[in-house]
Structures are given as C-alpha cells and as structure tokens.
Amino acid sequence: MNDRPGFQPRAAQPVTAPGGAGCRAYNSDECFRRALVLGLSLEQSTMPVHNADIAAIFTEIADLLEIQDANPFRVRAYRNAARTLEGLARDARELIAAGEDLTALPGIGTDLAAKIEEIVATGHCQALTKLHRQIPASVAELLRLPGLGPKRVKTLFRELGIASPTELYRAARDGRLKALPGFGAKTEQRLIEALSGRAAAPSRMPLAQAARYAEALRDFLGRQRGVQQVEIAGSYRRRRETVGDLDILATAATPEAIMQAFAGYEDVETVQALGATRATVVLRGGLQVDLRVVEPKAFGAALHYFTGSKAHNIAIRRLGQRRGLKINEYGVFQGKRRIAGRTEASVFRAVGLAPIPPELRENRGEIEAARAGQLPRLVARDDLKGDLHAHTAASDGNNSLAEMAQAAREQGLEYLAITEHSRRLAIAHGLDPERLARQIDEIERLNETLGGITLLKGIEVDILEDGGLDLPDDLLGRLDLVVGAVHSAFTLSRAKQTRRILRALDHPHFSILAHPGARLLGERDAIDIDWLRVVRAARARGCFLELNANPRRLDLTDQHCRLAGEEGVLVAVNADAHSVAEFDNLAYGIDQARRGWLGPEQVLNTRPLPALRQLLRQTL
C-alpha cells in the first residue's frame, strides 16, 4: 500500500471559476449572486470545479499545516475529506446544486462543508491563500521527496530558507544540508540523487502491467526454501485499476532466508530497506515492492492490514477500539490476549462483521453493509455468458470471425457480438454501409455452422460531435445491437459533451454506450459529462453502459459502475477484444465491476441469450 498523500502529485491549481459552466446550468441565480458578491464577472466562469480540484486544495492545506506543526488531527481531517471527495461518484457542485447536505458525507463537518461551497463558488479557498502568505506553495512540493516529511521540510525552510526543489538541490550539492539538525550525509546524498532526476518520479502503474511483475515475484518467493504462504496484498489485491507499489506478505520457517532471497531477486534494482521482517526494494522498471514476513498465527491479521485500504483499516480499528479491542498486523487483542488473527475472517468476526471482499475495502459503506448483513453478492468471471464488443480483421482486429467465435467459446461464452468500427474511424479501417451489410450476411451464414456459440450482429458506431451516429438508420436497424462510442472531440465542454451523449442515447437503435469516459489510463483524461444525467437517460431509454475491460481503459470507473447500479442501469462487461488473446481481459473488467459493487443481476451479459435478446429489443 502506498497511500501516502500526494503520491500521485496533482498540482493544486487555483481554479478560476465563480460558478462554472456546469453550475450555471443548475443554478444560475445562485452562481450569479455569488459572482456579484465576490466582485467577479461571469465571463471568468469557464472552468468547472471538480472533486479532484477540491481534494487537491485540501491536500495542500494539510501539507502546509503539517509543516507548520499544526494539530495532527486537524491535518488528518483535511486528508480524510480529500479522500472522501475523491471517492465520490458525483461532483460536490452537483450535490450542492441539488440542495444535498454535504455534512452527511464522512469526514465533512460544517467547517469543511463551507470550504467546499466556497471552492465550488469561487475556485479558491481563503484558508489556503492565508497559508500561502506564511509558506510558499512550492514548499509543499518538498514533501514528495524521499526522506522528507513535515519536520525536515520545516527545518529546511526555517534554517536555510529553502522553498523549492531547485533551491534544495543547490543546497544539497553545496553540502549545506548535513549540518542541519536531523540531517546527515546519507540524507543529503539521497536527496541529490532524487533531485538530479536519476530517480524517476513515482507514478501509478496499470494493474495488468503490475500483474506481470507481481506474479513472477510471487512464484519466485514461493519457491524459496521454508516459505509457507505468499500473498500479494495492497491495492493489487483490492484490484484497483492502477497500483502505486506491491505489498507482499509471507510466512516462512526462517524469515532471514526469504528476506535475503527477496533482496537478491534478479529484477531488483535497489534495496531501500532490509530489516528482519520487512524489506523494500525497487525493481527495474520502477515498481516499488515491500515484503513483510509474519508468523502463521498472524497471517490473517497481516493480510487484512496490508490489503488496506488505509481508510478501511482505520474504520475497522476504530470499530475494534469501541469494543475494547486493539487491532494491528499481528492480530486482534483483548488486553494482552490475542483473540483473532490467523485468518482474515477471524479478524472481521472479532469486530462483528461478515468477511468483506478486498475489492470493497475503501470505507465507502462496506463496513456498514457488512454490519447489517447486506454485503452484495459480487459478480464473478464465471457469471458472464457472453461478450458484446469485439473486432475482427475486417476493421482493426487481428483475427477472423470464426477464430474470434472459437476463442470466445473456449472462454465459456455462449454469445459474442461482432462490433467493428464505423467508417469515420478510417484509421481503424471502419466499415462503410456496404461492408457492414456484407458482414451481416457473413455472420448469418457462419451462425448456421457454428456450434456452442452464437455471433451477434453489431457495430461500434462513432458518436459524431453533434451526437449523430456515423451510419444510416436502416442499416443500424438490421443489427442485433448498436454499440456507440466517442472517438473524437474529447475536449468539448461539459454542456456540449453531455448534450452529444444524450442525443446519441436518444437514437432509436442505440443499445450500449461503449467506454463511456473515453479515457486512456495515464494517457488521456475522461471526457467531461454530467454522469448522473447520462446514467438516468440510459435508464429512461432502456440503454446500457459498457465497462470496457481493456486494461488501458477500464472504463466505466468503479464509482460510475456503482452509480449505474444504484440507478438501475445494467452494465455490459466487455473485453473489446481485437485478437483471440484479449478475451482474458474480461477478468480485469470483472475486478472493476466488483469494485463498483455490481452483482450478476446488474451485469447485462450475465443473461442467457434469450433474455439478452429480450433486453436488447427494448432498446430498439
């Protein structure tokens, strides 16, 4: 788990937005009034304030307060609130516009609710502006450097006036750091290395990419003499779409042996720490890995602890505390007596909870649900009966219709929709009406010879900038389903982008909105749309949302899956396979669906074919 705040540096840019476009659409009078009060003109109100912007401001306040040595619990309150905001499916400004009470959110009291309203209305927070008068914003950047926490950053600023990484680099190179109290030659050297760019800034790695490192390392450790259990915990086990680092947990007859083997693993680039039961290394490729060795009787407690999330752990410990129990990675203790810890289930039982699946452990209501015996039965890979988004060599795929059908059948699927790109996506060799008509005939012929699987006739039609579809109605009407997707004009304003999607959903033949956010992890941000309106429009029109299982996309996000589930919109978990190998990606889609609290009944393609056809007809 690397839940260190600011691990994913996000610039806390002041958002110059008294109101913002989205706000104006909801509550123009109020925005106008606020703009007048603040002496700002509405012409400035272009950039809407998102939860991530508010969270970034709260995180920066927390950083600066910490450097000032403020009450640590006050600091934590800002961090908790930032985490709450980042975990919401809906933007705070929408909640405000809908008149909802922000103090109902966990970790948000009257003070922080007022600050959120202030930021939504103005794009700024007075409290942060005030802090900036005492400490420049760039000082907080120093916290991202290895070995620097609030205390040392404060020392640097107070003693040497160092307020930025550049100034720090200069001072370190001049040898001025090691004279400071609490600093030494090693710290100085480490900072020089980090600042000279030799150590790349840590960034989160897509889950599927991390899996390659993780599985190889797990196998290696499992082969070591005396090793009993090896489990990868952390966000990897929670199946987050990206992981910051790997947390590996093991039990072994002799801890020293596995620690040494770990440090000597062929892919290790640097060993950052090596203790008796805990070690940290960085692999070639930049992934940090922590290994922890515990006794078998503590394995469950340690697995729970290192699986996290941090917010979940804190909530569980607080629950234990109220029962007079102390919970740590070694077990659950009543006084000196250990009452649980060998298994995760025993830890949950000790605090009166049903076992919570790792994917739900984000402190987003799973503890309350477990206490009430209302944890959802989550969808599993085996629940899937088909896949509703696939390409062949006719557009930008690699295999033939027959090869894709056979691969899908080998994956245990009963149906597969063929959904090539449409003509506008020329780069992907998209189909024009004539070629699509030919493929329709071809699929019908092939279906007569295929056994054990049915191909469905579909298309991944481009949603044009104005919300129209890229192929004529009469042709779309001949298909079993129409999957529509955005592949262009990603940067439209929220109002325009939302209007575009709503118009596409309105189309009489529209079935499934593919990769609705159109994001690419780490490469392209999601388009800006009013999610609640889109989800509700999909429900009203009998349409469905896709969870695209391609590891680069994983789109819907977990939060939007949950929103869809709560609003009664079925989600299609599709591999978007461009080759026979890519059906394996369905597992990543299922992971994400589980993180979004979806059960089998909330996933469209868990239906057998007749039931699926009936649902699709309702959209056409």
Place this chain on the structure above:
DNA sequence: GCCGTTTTCGGCCCGACTGTTTTCAGTCG
C-alpha cells in the same frame, strides 16, 4: 477539524526501519 453504544468535550490507528543519535525522532506504509 470531525465525531458520538464514551454525543457538545475529549478523544482521534499502529508499528518497522533508517539515520542520526547516544536513547530516539522522523519517515513511511
């Protein structure tokens, strides 16, 4: 700054490792 089966005050999660120290503070997860 938040929160309440300890409800408007007094708590707030817990431990390992490193480096700088002579017994521990700071950082990190």
